[in-house]
Amino acid sequence: SRSGKLQGKKVVITAGGTREAIDPVRYLTNRSSGKMGYALARAAAEHGAHVTLITTINRETIFGVHQIMVKSAQEMYDVSMSEFEDADYFIAAAAVADFKPTAELVHKIKKQADSTLTLNLVQNPDILKAIGQSKKAGQRVVGFAAETQHIIQSGQEKLVSKSADMLVANDVSRQDAGFSSDNNAVTILTRDERAQTLAKASKIAIAREIIERMITLN
Numbered sequence: 001s002r003s004g005k006l007q008g009k010k011v012v013i014t015a016g017g018t019r020e021a022i023d024p025v026r027y028l029t030n031r032s033s034g035k036m037g038y039a040l041a042r043a044a045a046e047h048g049a050h051v052t053l054i055t056t057i058n059r060e061t062i063f064g065v066h067q068i069m070v071k072s073a074q075e076m077y078d079v080s081m082s083e084f085e086d087a088d089y090f091i092a093a094a095a096v097a098d099f100k101p102t103a104e105l106v107h108k109i110k111k112q113a114d115s116t117l118t119l120n121l122v123q124n125p126d127i128l129k130a131i132g133q134s135k136k137a138g139q140r141v142v143g144f145a146a147e148t149q150h151i152i153q154s155g156q157e158k159l160v161s162k163s164a165d166m167l168v169a170n171d172v173s174r175q176d177a178g179f180s181s182d183n184n185a186v187t188i189l190t191r192d193e194r195a196q197t198l199a200k201a202s203k204i205a206i207a208r209e210i211i212e213r214m215i216t217l218n
């Protein structure tokens with residue numbers, strides 16, 4: 001490993017967009033590629049961590065990373081809560097669907113005479129918030145936030161509302177970084193320090209900086 005700074009530590013990371021089933025053949029999802037979560041998993045493994053990656057997308061196998069595939073937000077929530085129990089760090093990089101269909105239909109929805117169809121949705125659990133609330137002494141939690149304006153202020157509010165120790169705010173209004181892109185541009189917020197804005201760089205370079213910063217959290 002690069003430094004061994006995370007030797008013996010367990011890091012749990014969520015990645016990808018969740019899939020919320022409508023019927024046996026359809027689901028609701030979003031444009032998340034899972035790339036940032038995978039980059040973080042690689043960067044944490046480079047420091048010798050035991051990494052558990054809870055992911056909706058199967059991108060690649062990384063040495064030292066235990067991958068758990070999930071589909072829905074509820075499934076990701078259940079696995080996250082149980083994997084966090086003996087973890088040292090939790091990083092919420094997944095794009096969790098805020099809503100899911102009220103019920104998963106057993107049969108495929110058929111075309112009807114009506115030209116409109118109403119889907120009823122219900123809110124999913126907030127995984128990061130639940131993890132933050134269940135945090136025990138010594139455990140550290142890192143969240144992400146996709147923002148289009150007032151990035152630092154919204155990020156600081158989210159840091160507090162989710163009981164996180166660090167929040168990585170992402171400007172998603174930029175066309176040259178973020179979703180699906182190989183590049184990212186972020187601002188790191190913590191409880192005690194000034195905001196730190198990282199220059200646009202590859203997701204692996206950003207991930208390495210995030211992990212380095214996470215290691216220094218006290």
Ligand code: C5P
Pocket residue numbers: 014073092093094095096097098124125126127128129142143144145146158
């Ligand atoms: O509240 P918002 O969706 O902006 O927060 C983003 C952060 O919260 C991300 O770290 C995301 O992974 C996490 N999140 C979550 N569960 C949700 C919604 C968001 O873990 N249901």
